[in-house]
Each structure stands twice: as C-alpha cells, then as structure tokens.
Amino acid sequence: MYKKKSKRLARYAKALSHPVRIEILELLENESCCFTGDMVNVFPLAQSTISQHLKELKNAGLIQGELNPPKTKYCINQENWAEAKALLCDFFDMDFSKSTCSI
Amino acid sequence: MYKKKSKRLARYAKALSHPVRIEILELLENESCCFTGDMVNVFPLAQSTISQHLKELKNAGLIQGELNPPKTKYCINQENWAEAKALLCDFFDMDFSKSTCSI
DNA sequence: ATTTCAAATCGTAAAATTACGATTAGTATT
DNA sequence: AATACTAATCGTAATTTTACGATTTGAAAT
Structure with missing residues (x-):
C-alpha cells in the first residue's frame, strides 16, 4: 500500500485538479x-455543478x-489548508523550518 | 474561460492526484x-499500468x-518542476521573492 | 536469422469525474 | 397556507481514469 503522506497529498492534489476548484479557492x-x-x-x-465542486x-x-x-457561507478550512501546504512544501523540498528559503 | 495560471496549476495538480504518481516522483x-x-x-x-502513469x-x-x-531512463523535468513549484507557492501565498518565509 | 529483454502500446472493463436540468429541502415572507 | 428564495440532491449522459493481460517495438545477444 501507499504511504499515508502520499495518499493525503494525492487527495489534496485531486481537489486542486480542476481549474474551477482552483479559482473557487482563490476566491475564498x-x-x-x-x-x-x-x-x-x-x-x-x-x-x-458548482454545488458539486464545492462538495x-x-x-x-x-x-x-x-x-x-436559504444561504450557505463557505470558507477555507485553515487546519487542512495548512496541512496541504505543509505536505506540498515537504514534497517539493521547500524547507520552511529554516528562516530563509529560496527556490 | 479559466485563467491560464489556474489551468496550468490544475494540470500539475492532476498529475499529482494519484498516490503512485506521488511516490514515483519521490523516487525520481x-x-x-x-x-x-x-x-x-x-x-x-x-x-x-506503471507505463501508463509514467506517460x-x-x-x-x-x-x-x-x-x-530496451531500457528507458526517467528523470524530473526541472524546468516544469520549477514552474509547478512556483505556481503552488503563488497559490498558497508562500512568497519566495523575499529572503525569509514561514508558514 | 532467432531469441531475449525492457518498455510502450493496444484492447477492454470497471469505476470515477464532469456537466446539466429537474426536483427537493428548508427557511423566511406574504 | 402559499410563495419565494438559495442551495443541495437526484437522475442521467458523456467522458476520463485506472487497471489488467496480451501484443508489439526495437535494440542486443546468441
């Protein structure tokens, strides 16, 4: 089976794999x-369709x-957002534990 | 239509949306x-199946x-890898233009 | 010329994704 | 009670993804 990190990262990446979902997140x-x-x-x-993407x-x-x-207000889930960010940083070898970083 | 950046980011995210592809990239x-x-x-x-994921x-x-x-040697495409990284940094508000950064 | 080997491609089936219109749910207003 | 409004869910069709075994490709070795 795959590593837990790989599965979680793939899951987040999948959520980002459609342009409208990217732009919804940018909006939020x-x-x-x-x-x-x-x-x-x-x-x-x-x-x-939008409802489906939000889901x-x-x-x-x-x-x-x-x-x-009759309204629903959406916002970023900060906790998981941070996890996604951290997993990506880790994956792309971007070390945020040091005070400086560069590509 | 969607923004060019959104489409490119979605494209990269889609490539990362399966755990085996994540792990293949980690290997590389x-x-x-x-x-x-x-x-x-x-x-x-x-x-x-592996061939298909590589494709x-x-x-x-x-x-x-x-x-x-009869062999094929694969490696990361550094140029696009850097682009993916940059798009993600941009998307997640991680500013690499400054000398310091933190989550 | 055959055989061998790694890897790509083909054909195919099952499952998931994407999109839509129509319907339903649930509250607030008339 | 009836209407109006927003958003979720349902049903459905078309497309894409994922996986497999079988076949093909292309160079090297026998």
Missing part, C-alpha cells in the same frame, strides 16, 4: 468567505460550509 | 533518475524519459 482566499450564489455568478457553470472541496477537507438557509 | 527526486523496471519492482502494479507524468511535463532500448 481573497474574500475570506462567500456564498454559493456568488460563485455561481462568477463561473459559467450551472448551479448544480468535493469539502470532502477533501479544504473548505467548510456554514449553512443558514 | 531521491534517485535523480531511474528505469521503468525499477518502479515496476517497487509498486504492486502491472508493468503496463501521464510525462504528458503533464513533470518528467522526461530518455530511451535507449
């Missing part, structure tokens, strides 16, 4: 949080949704 | 390069294969 990074409807207006996709991001653990009907 | 990072057969021995997958990594631009039959 900038706006800190927003509603499903906001994203439906930004992207040229059906409401159900995948949620399943991967990268976002979380706070629902107070 | 450590060993600097290796043959298809080496990987077939490491992972519990058929030779044709995907090659199509994504993350590795390159130098073939001198």
Whole structure:
C-alpha cells in the first residue's frame, strides 16, 4: 500500500485538479468567505455543478460550509489548508523550518 | 474561460492526484533518475499500468524519459518542476521573492 | 536469422469525474 | 397556507481514469 503522506497529498492534489476548484479557492482566499450564489455568478457553470465542486472541496477537507438557509457561507478550512501546504512544501523540498528559503 | 495560471496549476495538480504518481516522483527526486523496471519492482502494479502513469507524468511535463532500448531512463523535468513549484507557492501565498518565509 | 529483454502500446472493463436540468429541502415572507 | 428564495440532491449522459493481460517495438545477444 501507499504511504499515508502520499495518499493525503494525492487527495489534496485531486481537489486542486480542476481549474474551477482552483479559482473557487482563490476566491475564498481573497474574500475570506462567500456564498454559493456568488460563485455561481462568477463561473459559467450551472448551479448544480458548482454545488458539486464545492462538495468535493469539502470532502477533501479544504473548505467548510456554514449553512443558514436559504444561504450557505463557505470558507477555507485553515487546519487542512495548512496541512496541504505543509505536505506540498515537504514534497517539493521547500524547507520552511529554516528562516530563509529560496527556490 | 479559466485563467491560464489556474489551468496550468490544475494540470500539475492532476498529475499529482494519484498516490503512485506521488511516490514515483519521490523516487525520481531521491534517485535523480531511474528505469521503468525499477518502479515496476517497487509498486504492486502491472508493468503496463506503471507505463501508463509514467506517460501521464510525462504528458503533464513533470518528467522526461530518455530511451535507449530496451531500457528507458526517467528523470524530473526541472524546468516544469520549477514552474509547478512556483505556481503552488503563488497559490498558497508562500512568497519566495523575499529572503525569509514561514508558514 | 532467432531469441531475449525492457518498455510502450493496444484492447477492454470497471469505476470515477464532469456537466446539466429537474426536483427537493428548508427557511423566511406574504 | 402559499410563495419565494438559495442551495443541495437526484437522475442521467458523456467522458476520463485506472487497471489488467496480451501484443508489439526495437535494440542486443546468441
């Protein structure tokens, strides 16, 4: 079987493997949080499709949704976001434990 | 349509979205390069399946294969590897332009 | 000219992904 | 109670991914 780290990293990478999910996350990074409807207006996709992408991001653990009907407010899941970041840093040999780093 | 950066990042992320591809890349990072057969021995997958994963990594631009039959030697494509790294750094707000950085 | 060997490709089946329209759920308003 | 609104879920079709065994390729060795 695969290493735990590999599986977790692959899982996060999979969540990032569609451009609309990348841009949804960028939106959430900038706006800190927003509603499903906001994203439906930004992207040229059906409401159900956006909902599906949000669900995948949620399943991967990268976002979380706070629902107070009829609206749902999404934001980055900071804990898992940090883990994804850390796994990627590790994978790409980017050492953040030292005070300096460069590519 | 999506932003060019989003599409490129999604493309790289997709290449990383399977644990065996993560581990193949780790192998290539450590060993600097290796043959298809080496990987077939490491992972519990058929030779044709490994070949297919290698092809995907090659199509994504993350590795390159130098073939001198009957063997093929693979290694990281440094140029695109650096691009993937840079796109991810950018995406995760990890600023490498400064001399110091931390999570 | 055969045989051998590593690796790619082919053909195929099962499963997952992506997208959509239609429906449902759940609250707030009229 | 009926309506309105947002968002999730359902059902479905088309495409892509993942995996395998079998075959082919291409150079080297016999």
